[in-house]
Amino acid sequence: MFLRCLLALLALTSLSFSTNPGVQVRLTKKGLEYGRQLGMASIQQKLKTITIPDMSGKVKLRPVGKVKYSLTNMRVKSVGLPQSQLSLVPGTGLKLGIGNAFLSMNGNWRVKFHRILRTHGSFDLNVKGLTIATSIAVKSDETGRPDVSTVSCAATVGSAHIKFHGGGSWLYNLFSKFIDKALRKALEKKLCPLVAGAVSDLNPELKTLNVLAKVDKFAEIEYSMVSSPTVSASSLDLGLKGEFYNIGKHQEPPFPPPSFSLPPQVNEMLYIGVSTFTANSATFVYNKAGVLSMNITDDMVPRISPIRLDTNTFGAIVPQIAERFPGLKMKLLLNAPKDPVISFKPNNAMVQATAAMTAYAIQPNATLTPLFVLNLDISVSARVFVSGMKIAGAITLNKMGLTLGTSNVGDFKVGYLDSILKIVLKLVVIPQLNIRLAEGYPLPTLGKMKLANTQLQVLQDYMLIGTDVQFTP
Secondary structure, three states: OOOHHHHHHHOOOOOOOOOOOOEEEEEEHHHHHHHHHHHHHHHHHHHOOOEEOOEEEEEEEOOOEEEEEEEEEEEEEEEEOOEEEEEEEOOOEEEEEEEEEEEEEEEEEEEEEOOOEEEEEEEEEEEEEEEEEEEEEEEEOOOOOEEEEEEEEEEEEEEEEEEEEOOOHHHHHHOHHHHHHHHHHHHHHHHHHHHHHHHHOOHHHHOOOOOEEEOOOOEEEEOOEOOOOEEOOOEEEEEEOOEEEEOOEOOOOOOOOOOOOOOOOOOOOEEEEEEHHHHHHHHHHHHHOOOOOEEEEHHHOOOOOOOOOEHHHHHOOOHHHHHHOOOOEEEEEEEOOOOOEEEEEOOEEEEEEEEEEEEEEEOOOOOEEEEEEEEEEEEEEEEEEEEOOEEEEEEEEEEEEEEEEEEOOOOOOHHHHHHHHHHHHHHHHHHHHHHHHHHOEEOOOOOOEEEEEEEEEEEOOEEEEEEEEEEOO
């Protein structure tokens, strides 16, 4: 899992849009350090897979004369990576440095001299002062998904010391310096391709990032990049589109995403800023899909409620309803002629909604007789929280205003219905909405990432999620 967590976070670099982001992601030095720890374990395993091709040749040695030699079955036994650093290069990208690494190998040797004399044995090779420096580029493929590659790499081996065992190992020891040099060069040629291969191996996995995240049967969220990453000395910032769409129909809302900036916080590994644009694109999508319309009947009102949806209850306030339609159940149709508007202010998330409520009397033959239409101005407070890899919420009613739209039962004072409708909203409408809000909406999922020690703040025009991250193999 070579730097999997970091490259996943760096990978969404599509330049297909030139607009303000709805969601911003910040990777801090603390996040980089966590990635370095994971990356070193992965690189260490990769280095253990190094194989050196069999080597053979001839050399003249005094007083022995011409000697043919071969080194075979060379394999790595152990690897140590005591020093490593992963750093951000402002305006450029990511740089990985490994220093003072060491490894040990073993293999077999064989020699032939004086044409007929042969001997063989084993050897140990200890390599010290191994260094690797590499830069990684992160781009987008044609689908807006990530593609990573090595831009540059340099590797050196400080020293290699070989020791021969068995048979006529004294022969090998006579030209061990020559063998040391050859093996050191062979190792150096292997290191950079190994690192490049480890980076390239990430691409199939990075293709699984949720650039388009399905929410439910109505909506999905697009998390493609709107610009290239911004790299500073302390963090790497990504701007994601962060926009809800109706599934199969990507229609832009009638409002653009405003600009916003994350505060200079670096205590957590990762910060995710979700703007009001993202939230309001959701209300646009769901209202367009008809999800914000609701039919309310008496069987939806809890039995313990003193208020029933029937002409007797409403007739106690509007007598002409009871007079004209005695003893009938009622049905309320609630819809939103305008998209609800979500606003974020420090420590305060609010939703303002304009709704129309049409009241019907249900006739014995199940036909509906319209009674009146009320216009509602509703204000609710929202509690927002993170659940797993989703952002969820719950709302409570603040206040409600009523005006009479049309009436088929004559004029009446709508204020008398205020208490009844508030009970209907609190006992039926808001619980139904909270069930859906509790299911949550997916955050950008970057590889096999989980959030830990998560905190959420509501700030001016956006929410800020500060969190540590965990990646599972």
